[in-house]
Amino acid sequence: MAATHYHCTSTLVSRSNPSFRLIHNLKLVNSNNSWLGTKIRVQPCILSVRPPVSVIHRRPVAATVSSSLPTSNSERVSPGQETPKWSSKAIKSISMAALEARKVKFTTTGTEALIMGVLIEGTNLANKFLRANGVTLFKVRDEIVNVLGEADMFTVCPERPPMTEDAQKALDWAVDKKLKSVDGGEITTAHIILGIWSEVDSPGHKILSNLGFNDEKAKELESSISKAVANDE
Template sequence: MDLRWFLICDCSNPERFSTTEKVPKWSAKALRAYGFTRLEAMKMWDTDTRTCYLVTGILLDGTSLGAKFLLANGITISKLREEILKAIGRRELREVPIGFPPLDASTQRVLDWAADEKLKSGESGEITTAHILAGVWSEKESVGHKILATLGFKEEKAKELNALISIPCVED
């Protein structure tokens, strides 16, 4: 089954994509990171798919623009998982829902933000993991933003990331 369908369905307002020419395309690495995101939430026995799992999904891919940016700035999967456990802990097995945990509101806004930013740019190309990472940073009250800040991700790094996103020929 095509993950692109799930990402379109996960948008909080799918009506805005009523014509196929307006639907932004997701890069293969962004789709893979999204898949890792959902699996990581299940692995952590969480009741929601939170923004911190989006960052984990990006890092688990390892070869994308977003992953390379995080790794270049000293943010590794082991440090990230350690901070996630400190921030939200691990649930008991009896609390875990069956199937994929639903997206929480901030994760939903991050995916919408990534799609909207790509549409606003007016450029062709795909939504990348860097768009998702910038979306996590834009969601100030999210767990993902707070963990990134704890790990040393600052506003200057976010500006660097946004500059990377705005270069039209940069691919994931």
């Protein structure tokens, strides 16, 4: 009877460092021809170390977005005054806006996409205010089609759709508005919505207006900005 060879592979995951798996390839050789009993000889194992497929080095989204966020003109900053920072929820909203722009096949990230980003983030102050006043994500999407029309589904979108001029101005407005305030803190999603509202010719302003947002509600939203810290923004 010819000798029989068995191959066995086992995978061990390190408890101290689960990012790596130890893969042992054991070659088992049957060196006895008798069917009454076998003698197993284990050849030296081959040890290989490799990271699991799920471990992929990705650049954090927040870091990517924050590097392109607008900052106020340095000439406007008073001596000893620090340039205001963006809240984590505001940064995430802007990131989601770019993703949403790609989803609907827009080649740029406009004020309409910024509104969607704020609503998609879901836990921020501006989102709660808009929803309480009847401005929902589904309604905004419908209004985008009414104002801008449907995008060509065959359009090839860039990985990070650049900001439109009015979207950039809206974010610049948010930075400057916070810079002029004396309450400190960070730039929030409420500043983003107010910045969009300040761009009266932008699609975002038209969409908000069509959904019942007006100057009175803008003032109400602005007065609630001080509550942003209490709401963990």
